[in-house]
Amino acid sequence: MAKNDELLHQEARSLASPSRIKYFDLVIAQGNGALLxxxxxxxxxxxxxxxxxxxxGHCHPTVVQAITQQAQKLIQYTPAYFANPIAAKLSTRLTKLAPITRPVKLAWGNSGSDANDAIIKFARAYTGRQYIVTFTGAYHGSTYGSLTASGVSLNMTRKLGPLLPGIIKVPYPDPWQKAPHETTEQFVNRMFEAFKLPFETYLPPDEVACILIEPIQGDGGIIKAPTKYLQKVYEFAHEHKILFAVDEVNQGMGRTGKWWSIQQFGLEPDLMSVGKSLASGLPLSAVIGRAEIMEALKAPAHVFTTAGNPLTAAAALATIEVIEKEDLLHRSRKLGRSALTFFQQAQAKYDFIGDVRMYGLNGGIDIVDPKTKKPSTEIATKIIHRTFELGVIMISLRGNILRFQPPLVITTAQLDRAFTILDQVFSEEAAQKLRLPKNASELGW
Structure with missing residues (x-):
């Protein structure tokens, strides 16, 4: 038995199935840059x-060195009671990076999930209001508050009710759902009318604490809201003294070619959540916001034993250093343009490739039935499975959307190699040579 299979068989005896979205029988032993x-x-x-x-990237030398040096000094003493030098330095660095011009403060967490829970906490405390408005297609996390705020998978709510009260969902303005006859302006107006409907019928605006949105949805399909739409929502929020909060967990830290995805819109949030790449994958998150909002609660309303510990803070400082010194924001934009060109050329060649979205090195590629142009989970699953066989890791979102989010340090040679493999797979699908894996019904979201 191969070692991958042996380890997976061993793990299956003790790992609960809800804790992993199944894609490939893969055990990752090591990583370097964009290679696994x-x-x-x-x-x-x-x-x-x-x-x-x-x-x-994986095991970036600067990040590894920072972790190693810090581990030799102090791995953990709870920041819930005492400060540590490295987290103190990081808090100053990160608040300066925040796209908020007024005085800014933050609170640490362990994951993007609890950072989004924190948005709910601080927004309710500051405004004295109960309701939180979120969007369909959103993924905000798996803790009860963030899970309730999400709207991307039925398995995130099935058997779990009652969920957190006071969370209201409105339709996300997915531009690719625009009707054939609609102009962009008409689509924006229609979606904004749908956004306002709850406020006009059963949801008093003066009882809403916060509107929480992913400006570019991640697990919802890498989908960017129209700028005019987000401006309308932003103006509505401020008109009614509702806080405007953004989830930057997936799309922040340079992913879109800017530090934060909200900077693509020229808007300034009141609150924001950060996680994932903040510490290059180590468990660290933060909720960042206007200082007066962040002082609306008193300890221990948002305290965690390990949040902001020295090791993860050292990794985060090193991560920021790498992004700046290697100019990864520019690299994301540059390589993103190359990726867009590749997928648009593939779109022109293959009738099962629908919409192509790319924001920095960060894209969603819709796979559709060539005849009906409806989403095709079957074709997408065949593509990602064959791609995996040929040595490229790519997964699907919402069944039919290819998720393209390589490390920002990927080399042009590696990217070109991945494109060559993808084109081969697309060609094989066009020739009807691809077959579904036997467990296809178990795979993906």
């Missing part, structure tokens, strides 16, 4: 970046 090696020694090009949590 499995337990059997096979190498893969990573187009997932650990769900956009390793934007600086």
């Amino acid at each position: 090696t499995d337990a059997d020694g096979k190498e893969y090009i990573d187009l997932l970046a650990s769900a956009s949590s390793t934007n600086t």
Whole structure:
């Protein structure tokens, strides 16, 4: 038995199935930059970046050195009671990076999930209001508050009710759902009318604490809201003294070619959540916001034993250093343009490739039935499975959307190699040579 299979068989005896979304029988043993090696020694090009949590790549030397040096000094003493030098330095660095001009403060967490829970906490405390408005297609996390705020998978709510009260969902303005006859302006107006409907019928605006949105949805399909729409929502929020909060867990830390995805819109949030690549994948998150909002609670309303510990803070400082010194924001934009060109050329060649979205090195590629142009989970599953066989890691979102989020440090040679493999797979699908894996019904979201 191969070592991958042996380890997976061993793990299956103790790991609960809800804790992993199944894709491939893969045990990742090591990583370097944009390359991964499995337990059997096979190498893969990573187009997932650990769900956009390793934007600086795997085991970046600067990050590894920072972790190693800090581990020799102090690994953990709870920041819930005492400060540590490295987290103090990081808090100053990160608040300066925040796209908020007024005085800014933050609170640490362990994951993007609890950072989004924190948005709910601080927004309710500051405004004295109960309701939180979120969007369909959102993925905010798996803790009860963030899970309730999400709207991307039925398995995130099935058997779990009652969920957190006071969370209201409105339709996300997915531009690719625009009707054939609609102009962009008409679509924006229609979606904004749908956004306002709850406020006009059953949801008093003066009882709403916060509107929480992913400006570019991640697990919802890498979908960017129209700028005019987000401006309308932003103006509505401020008109009614509702806080405007953004989830930057997936799309922050340089993923879109800017530090934060909200900077693509020229808007300034009141609150924001950060996680994933903040510490190059180590468990660290933060909720960042206007200082007066962040002082609306008193300890221990948002305290965690390990949040902001020295090791993860050292990794985060090193991550910021890498992004700046290697100019990964520019690199994301530059390589993103190359990726867009490749997928648009493929779109012109293959009738099962629908919409192509790319924001920096960060894209969603819709796979559709060539005849009906409806989403095709079957074709997408065949593509990602064959791609995996050929040594490239890419997964699907919402069944039919290819998720393209490589580490920002991927080399042009590695990217070109991945494109060559993808084109081969697309060609094989066009020739009807691809077959579904036997467990296809179990795979993906």
